[in-house]
Amino acid sequence: MKPNNKPPIPRLDHKRIDELFEALPPLGSREYLERIKQAPASELPAQVLVRAYRQLPPGSPEATATLSRLLGNYDRDGYLAPLWQAARHRLSGRDWFGVEDLVAGAIEEIVDTLSGPRGKGADTAWIAFLHQRLEDAYRALVGRRGERQDVEKAEPTLNEDGELIDALERVASEEAAATDWHGRVEGNDVEWMEQFVARELAKIADDNIREVARDLFSPKPTSMKELENRYSVDRFQIHRWREIARTKIYAALQRQSERDIDISWLKAR
Numbered sequence: 728m729k730p731n732n733k734p735p736i737p738r739l740d741h742k743r744i745d746e747l748f749e750a751l752p753p754l755g756s757r758e759y760l761e762r763i764k765q766a767p768a769s770e771l772p773a774q775v776l777v778r779a780y781r782q783l784p785p786g787s788p789e790a791t792a793t794l795s796r797l798l799g800n801y802d803r804d805g806y807l808a809p810l811w812q813a814a815r816h817r818l819s820g821r822d823w824f825g826v827e828d829l830v831a832g833a834i835e836e837i838v839d840t841l842s843g844p845r846g847k848g849a850d851t852a853w854i855a856f857l858h859q860r861l862e863d864a865y866r867a868l869v870g871r872r873g874e875r876q877d878v879e880k881a882e883p884t885l886n887e888d889g890e891l892i893d894a895l896e897r898v899a900s901e902e903a904a905a906t907d908w909h910g911r912v913e914g915n916d917v918e919w920m921e922q923f924v925a926r927e928l929a930k931i932a933d934d935n936i937r938e939v940a941r942d943l944f945s946p947k948p949t950s951m952k953e954l955e956n957r958y959s960v961d962r963f964q965i966h967r968w969r970e971i972a973r974t975k976i977y978a979a980l981q982r983q984s985e986r987d988i989d990i991s992w993l994k995a996r
Contacts, residue, residue: 741851744774751775754783763792773797773806777841778850785842794841798834807834810857817865823967824868832864833857916988927979928972939965940972 739747747770752758759779763771776797783790797806807830814829837860840846849856924944931937935958942949951962958965980988 739772739774744772744778744851747772747775748778751779754779755787755789759789760792763789763796768805771796773853774850776806777846777853777856781842781846781850790842794838798837806853807857809854810834810861813858813861817861822869823963829861829864829868832867833861836860836863836867916986919986920988923980923983923985924976927976931972931975936968936971939968940975943969943972944976 750770752762763776776793780790780793780797783793810830810833811826814826814833817829818824818826837857840860841849845859846856925941928937928940928944931940939954939958942954949957951965954965955962
């Protein structure tokens with residue numbers, strides 16, 4: 728997928744959109760299909776395509792061709808140019824994905840919503856609709872509270888002994904503290920917790936995530952630097968693996984009904 732470098736189609740008023748839509752051949756006709764495939768973007772702005780798509784039977788050849796014209800020709804028509812531009816501005820230094828990933832997610836949101844209630848009004852407010860779907864895709868990638876973002880790339884800080892401590896190394900220590908249940912649960916729950924965590928971690932299919940998770944939930948987690956050397960990845964990747972594991976365990980503990988225990992300490996970061 729390549730970003731569109733052409734300028735976006737100019738915004739149109741409602742009257743002009745109505746005129747262009749009325750000029751279309753009957754929506755279910757062969758002539759309509761030919762027009763969708765061949766007409767220039769000036770005769771088929773995004774707003775007109777959206778209005779036609781929402782009136783066509785879902786899954787019909789005409790609907791498929793209309794959606795393909797609207798979303799499939801990135802460099803030819805400029806229908807998604809505002810989406811690419813918004814995606815570039817939406818990313819932050821903490822995001823683990825790129826512009827193309829975000830745009831791809833937004834397109835999935837568009838496909839899922841365009842024909843339904845959330846697509847209402849997209850024929851007159853196309854750019855606003857794109858921005859809404861981009862925001863949906865962004866939240867899906869980072870979490871509603873940004874819990875799946877990378878930690879901020881801060882400068883090293885001095886500890887009480889005057890030693891420089893890397894920012895992510897500090898976060899790693901906080902992660903380890905937030906996953907250590909020893910001393911946080913009742914004595915008769917510790918053994919159960921160990922078995923529960925072991926069962927849940929065994930369900931993780933990815934070998935690296937599973938191993939890093941077991942280390943994180945152990946009484947003495949390995950340092951970030953040692954894990955970097957062991958797995959030949961940077962510390963941000965280790966942080967991502969740890970966060971995946973911590974989230975899985977927290978969710979599993981919320982679902983279980985075997986023991987009534989406080990897990991608020993696990994959620995804290």
